[in-house]
Amino acid sequence: MKIVKVTPKSQEIDRICGREVAPSKEIHDKVMDILADIKNGGYAKAVEYAQKFDGLKGKNLRVSEAEIKKSAAKCPPEMQRALKQAIKNVRDFHVNQMEDSWLMEGKDGVVLGQRIRPMKRVGLYVPGGAGIYPSTVIMNAVPAIVAGVKDIVVVTPIKGEINRAVAFVLCELGITEVYHIGGAQAIGMLAYGAKDGKGKVVVERVDKIVGPGNVFAAVAKKEVFGIVDIDMVAGPSEVLVLADNTCDPDFVAADLLSQAEHGSGFEAAICITDNMETAQMISECVDIQVENSPKKELLTKVLDNFGRILVVKDWFDGVAIANAIAPEHMEIMTDEAESMAAQIENAGAVFIGPWSSEPVGDYFAGPNHVLPTNGTGRFFSPLGVYDFLKRMSIIKYSEKAIKKNAKAIAVVANEEGFIHHAAAVLKRL
Numbered sequence: 001m002k003i004v005k006v007t008p009k010s011q012e013i014d015r016i017c018g019r020e021v022a023p024s025k026e027i028h029d030k031v032m033d034i035l036a037d038i039k040n041g042g043y044a045k046a047v048e049y050a051q052k053f054d055g056l057k058g059k060n061l062r063v064s065e066a067e068i069k070k071s072a073a074k075c076p077p078e079m080q081r082a083l084k085q086a087i088k089n090v091r092d093f094h095v096n097q098m099e100d101s102w103l104m105e106g107k108d109g110v111v112l113g114q115r116i117r118p119m120k121r122v123g124l125y126v127p128g129g130a131g132i133y134p135s136t137v138i139m140n141a142v143p144a145i146v147a148g149v150k151d152i153v154v155v156t157p158i159k160g161e162i163n164r165a166v167a168f169v170l171c172e173l174g175i176t177e178v179y180h181i182g183g184a185q186a187i188g189m190l191a192y193g194a195k196d197g198k199g200k201v202v203v204e205r206v207d208k209i210v211g212p213g214n215v216f217a218a219v220a221k222k223e224v225f226g227i228v229d230i231d232m233v234a235g236p237s238e239v240l241v242l243a244d245n246t247c248d249p250d251f252v253a254a255d256l257l258s259q260a261e262h263g264s265g266f267e268a269a270i271c272i273t274d275n276m277e278t279a280q281m282i283s284e285c286v287d288i289q290v291e292n293s294p295k296k297e298l299l300t301k302v303l304d305n306f307g308r309i310l311v312v313k314d315w316f317d318g319v320a321i322a323n324a325i326a327p328e329h330m331e332i333m334t335d336e337a338e339s340m341a342a343q344i345e346n347a348g349a350v351f352i353g354p355w356s357s358e359p360v361g362d363y364f365a366g367p368n369h370v371l372p373t374n375g376t377g378r379f380f381s382p383l384g385v386y387d388f389l390k391r392m393s394i395i396k397y398s399e400k401a402i403k404k405n406a407k408a409i410a411v412v413a414n415e416e417g418f419i420h421h422a423a424a425v426l427k428r429l
Contacts, residue, residue, distance in 0.1 A: 001256075001282070001283040001286040001287065001303055001307050001308070001309055002283075002303075002307065002308055002309070003276075003279045003280065003283055003308075003309045003311060004308055004309070004310055004311065005310075005311045005312075006310045006311065006312060006317075006321065007312070007313070007317060008317055008320045008321050008324065012308065012310070013310075013321055013324060013325070016268060016270065016306060016308070016325055017324060017325055017375055019266060019268060019306055019374065020235070020374065021235055021236060021264070021266050023215050023218075023219050027215055027216065027219060028219055030184075030216070031184045031216055031219045031220050031223060032223065034049065034183070034184040034185050034188060034216075034220070035184060035187075035188045035191075035192075035220060035223060035224065037049070037185075037188075038185055038188030038189055038192060038194070039188060039192045042194050042195040042196065042197075042202075043061075043189075043194040043195060043196050043202040043203065044196070044197060045185075046061060046181060046185055046188070046189045046194050046203075047059050047061060049181070049183070049185035050157075050180060050181040050182075050185060053157070053182070053183055053185070054157040054158070054180060054181055054182050054183070054185075055157070055158070055159060055160075056180050056181070061179040061180050061181050061203075062177075062178070062179060062180075063158070063162060063178040063179065063180055065176050067161065067162060068162060068167045068170055068171060068176070068178060069167070069171060070161075070167075071161050071162045071163065071164045071166075071167035071168075072164065072167040072168040072170070072171045074164040075164040075165055075167070075168040079164075079165055079168070080168060082364075083134060083138070083165065083168055083169055083172065084172065085364070086135070086138055086363055086364050087138055087142060087169070087172055087173070089364055089365060089366040090138055090139065090142045090143075090366050090368070091142050091145075091146060092366060093365075093366030093367055094142060094143045094146045094366075094368070094384065094385050095146055095385075097143070097146070097384045097385035097386055098146065098147070098385055099116050099385075099386065099389060099391075100116060101113065101114060101115045101116045102114055103394065106401075107401070108398055108400045108401040108404060109396075109397070109398030109399075109400055109401055110396065110397055110398065110401045111394070111395075111396040112393075112394060112395055112396075113393075113394040114391050114392065114393060114394065115391070115392045115393075115394055116389050116390070116391060116392075117389070117390050117392065118147045118148035118149050118150070118388055118389055118390070119144075119147070119149050119207040119208055119229075119388050119389070119390060120149070120150050120151065120207055121149070121150065121151040121152075121153065121204060121205075121206045121207050122144050122149050122151070122152050122153070122206055122207060122208045122209075122210065122388060123152075123153050123154075123155065123190035123206035123208070123209045123210070123211075123228075124136075124137065124140050124141055124144075124152060124153070124154045124155070124209075124210055124211045125154075125155055125156070125182075125186060125187065125190075125209065125210070125211035125212070125213045125217055125221075126154055126155070126156040126166060126211060127156070127157075127182075127211075127212060127213055127214070128156040128157040128158050128159060128163070128182060132163045132165065132166065133166070133212075134163070134165040134166045134168070134169045135362060135363050135369065136211055136212065137154070137166060137169045137170060137173070137175075138169055138173075139368050139369045139370055139383065140210045140211050140231075140370065140383065141169075141173050141175060142173070143368065143383060143384055143385045143387065143388060144210075144388045145173060146385050147385045147386075147387075147388035147389050148388075149388050151177065151204075152173075152175050152177070153177040153178075153179070153190070153203075153206060154170065154175060154177065154178045154179070155178075155179045155181050155182065155186035155187075155189070155190060156178065156179075156180070156181075156182060156186075157180070157181065157182025157183065157186070158180045162178070179203070182213070182214075182217065183213070183214060183216040183217055183220070184216040184217060184219065184220035186213075186217065187209060187213070187217055187220035187221055187224060188220060188224070189203055190203075190205065190206045190209050190228070191205060191206070191209065191224035191227050191228045192205055192224075192227070193205035205228070206228055207228060207229060208228055208229040208230065208231075208387075208388065209221055209224070209228055209229075209230050209231070210230070210231040210370070210383065210387075211231070212234060212370075218233060218234070221233060231370060231383055231387060232370075232372060232376070232380055232383075234370070234371075234372075234373050235266070235373040235374040236262065236264045236266040236267045236268070236373065236374075237259045237262045237267050237268075237328060237329075237373065238259060238267060238268035238269070238270070238306075238327045238328045238329065238373060238374070239255060239256060239258070239259040239268070239269055239270070239327060239328070239329040239330075239331065239358055240268070240270045240271070240272065240322055240325055240327035240329070240330050240331070240347075241255060241256060241270070241271045241272070241330075241331040241332075241333060242271075242272050242273075242315075242318060242319075242322060242330070242331070242332045242333065242334055242340060243271055243272070243273050243278060243282065243333045243334065244273060244274060244275060244278065244315075244333075244334040244335055245275045245277070245278045246333075246334065246335045247273075247278065247282075247333040247334070247354065248333070248354055249278065249281040249282040249284075249285045250285045250289075251333065251354055251357070252271055252282045252285070252331075252333060253282055253285035253286040253288075253289050254289060254357075255331055255357055255358050256269040256270075256271060256286060256307065257269070257286065257289055257290065257293070257299060258357070258358055258359055259329065259358065260298075260299050260302040260303055260307060261295055261298065261299060261302075262302075263295070263298040263299075263301075263302065264302075265301050265302055265305055266302075266305065266306065267302045267306065268306040268307075268325075268327070269302065269303060269306065269307045269308075270306070270307075270308055270309075270310065270325065270327070271308070271309045271310065272309075272310045272312060272318045272321060272322060273309065273310070273311055273312070273318075274311070274312055274313070274314055274315055274318060275311070276311055279309045279311050282309055283309055286303070286307075290303070315334075315340065319340065319343045319344070322344065322346075322347075323344065323345050323346045324346075325346075325375065326346035326347060326372075326375045326376070326377035326378045327347055327348070327377065328347075328348040328349070328371045328372065328373045328377070329347070329348060329349055329351065329358045329361070329371065330344060330347040330348075330349070330350050330351065331350075331351040331356065331357075331358060332344075332350065332351065332352050332353070333353070333354050337352045337353050338352055338353075346375075346377045346378045347377050348371025348372045348373070348377050348380075348382055349361050349367060349369075349371055349382065367382065368382045368383045368384055369382075370382060370383035371383075399428075402425065402428045403428065403429055405425075406425040406426055406428060406429050407426075407429075409421075409422070409425045410422035410423075410425055410426050413425075
């Protein structure tokens with residue numbers, strides 16, 4: 001693994017921060033065509049695309065509850081126990097994110113406040129191609145359930161029958177509305193809804209779409225934002241490890257590869273250390289683990305592109321670089337890990353100490369694994385209960401209050417040129 005001496009102003013840092021995966025014009029145009037077809041063609045067009053791209057047999061997109069239960073029954077007991085515990089951990093964490101409505105009483109009978117309400121209907125995209133992701137269902141659906149979302153609808157490009165682990169999680173969470181469709185066509189169906197040839201609604205539109213997908217689904221989510229809400233447009237996965245001479249280099253290497261194995265070629269696996277000897281030890285461990293991995297070719301591709309061990313003169317520079325990169329996952333394996341963690345401003349999730357391996361957060365600990373990527377941790381947050389809640393402002397003025405304040409309100413309205421705004425309050429004098 002390549003070792004580079006850096007400062008916060010090094011070109012290597014700019015290269016890492018500037019890593020971006022932009023879809024081609026061809027993909028974008030194709031997505032726009034699919035979305036237009038789904039919007040105009042309804043359920044029949046969704047079926048057509050699912051037959052063409054998602055292996056759908058017949059003309060029914062809906063996966064029956066019987067099919068889901070049949071697959072769930074095949075889930076091994078050990079897997080069932082692990083998934084149940086993961087669901088519990090995620091639920092226990094997310095209940096702490098619930099928000100309450102509130103009211104405040106002011107002078108002259110004024111009442112102001114904020115009312116919290118859950119979204120009614122949320123769509124969850126679950127990938128169904130090369131990977132199987134029951135954790136995606138847990139991490140996206142549980143906070144929505146905690147928030148009080150009434151309807152959660154799942155779309156997934158099933159290959160054969162629905163995966164047993166995914167099916168088991170769906171049963172555990174009580175999710176029964178599942179459709180055999182993926183890609184941009186699935187996103188379009190969720191965003192616009194789908195009617196049959198007689199104008200009857202077959203699939204109701206959703207309020208928000210969450211969940212990862214292929215490039216077509218990702219581009220489609222970006223395009224329908226504003227028609228519906230979305231979680232985020234996530235990029236390839238990334239991990240940044242801060243490690244000093246007290247670290248176990250084998251641990252660091254293993255955790256770097258845990259993100260590199262996603263395999264698009266644009267993942268970032270970065271280690272920052274203040275010690276060249278530590279850097280060399282970590283590099284050797286990475287090389288050994290890659291050489292012994294059945295995913296050697298895939299890992300090598302990722303590490304050649306954005307796998308780096310960055311050596312800094314001190315931890316002042318190291319922390320500055322870490323905050324500039326603002327990684328999805330940040331691990332801290334240093335002598336004073338908690339103290340260093342307090343200096344981190346930008347990251348999706350921070351894993352403190354040698355026993356807090358990143359996959360603990362991916363599957364089990366409780367905090368959400370849907371995290372901002374590609375530097376967006378500077379302004380985005382992990383997915384949470386708050387993402388499925390709406391906040392409505394409450395305003396109640398009394399007769400006394402409006403008569404006391406009408407002229408002041410009118411002055412501002414007139415200054416902005418809105419004479420009828422002013423007239424509306426002055427009418428009440």
